[in-house]
Amino acid sequence: MIKKSISFLSLACIGGSLLSCQTTKVKQEPGQELVLTNKAAIELTDKAIAVKRSSLSGIPDSAAFPLLLTQAGDTVASQLDDLDGDNQWDELFFVTNLPANGNQTLKLTWVTTQPDYTKRTSVRFGKRAGKKLPVQPQTSETMLANQVHRALGYQPYQTDGPSWENDKVGFRHYLDGRNAKDLFGKKVAYMSPDSVGISKTGAVEDNYHVMKDWGRDIMAVGSSAGIGGIEMMIDGKFPRLGITNNDTLNNVEKTTFRIVTEGPVRSKIQIGYHNWKPADTNRSYTLQESPTIWPGMYAYQNNVTVTEGLRGDETLLVGMNNLDPTFPLEEMPVDDNWMVVFTHDRETYNQEWMLPLALIVPKSAYQGYTEAPKTGPLAQAYFAKLKVEQNKPVTYYAVGTWEVSDERFKDLNYFKDYVRNLARQLSAEVEVQVK
8 A cells, every 4th residue: 555755653452453563662751641531322433533733732843653552551543644735744543442421541652663553444546657557656646638548548547546445345436537436345354455456567457356355346336426426416417527438538627636644544535626517518616525434434434625616506416326226215314413325235246245335414414315317427326415515515424335244234224223323423422631
């Protein structure tokens, strides 16, 4: 996996996941305590916690890494993330388990040696600069409208674009202009190999539609936006954000990509669509999305913002494919914060396996759901309709489960219980006191 230039602390010695705990030299600065209080009446597992740099004191001026210890002396996973790209970390991020209505106290000190731990998240992005040149890892990309793979005569991107994963599931984004989001089913907790999507000679190769020890690409995307892919309904119409596989000119003037952070407990990417000119309109839009993943969930978070072009008759669409029409889309409200829309059928190649899918979207923005046309550039898809306002981010979660990862997902009630509990986990409030 590609490494960012910033430093991060790898996953902790918790739950037997440690590969190697190197001896660390602890700075002499006074330590701090983080007191975490779970305000929810449910037990939290791998709860994501982000602490702003400004909340902490005693940060060494020289290079140092955070060390979080429980009261029992166990190390808790953490990393330092530079989210705005200014080469200075902004957040201390970690995941932890908390009892219902309970608390946990963590001791924070700073060490000079970065421990080496098992990864639970990762990002992969590779590109070849020419048809006969090998794929090289990259951390960013800018693609112009005339640089799509059909115009170039070859596919430049490993796995058609970036992929990201955790210990449960993997996803990929078709950066080549199609802008759909696909799913990798996983059979193991470890990260899939860097060679996925690359031949032995370094060429781009589709070698991930066959079963490997780690899993495979399992979802049939077709002309949909995939699981969690974004579109916009404009004046009641469904223009595609981007192109189909056979097009030679993109309707997005410039597409940008960068890896924001890659670490053992959080990985995040950012994709920008600059000057999108939807078909059969005289309009132009600029949008940005930031898929993020952390351990323990069959899902990723996405944050979407429209920064230019809105006129007021648009609806943000968040997609899930519908190539198997057996199970109609259902809605499931979860408490005050979330609406879940889901299917429970075989959205896999040749309908071989059960692949239940869901979107967890904010109730405050939810405006029902719709179905794309049966044919055309954007087809065979369901969409959650969300209210969109310029420069106001919308955050949602895209869920993909697979019967091979957990055969209990074949049971509808088990799947519904899983998604309902996940939504409650995500909205559970944890108070963080820094002492």
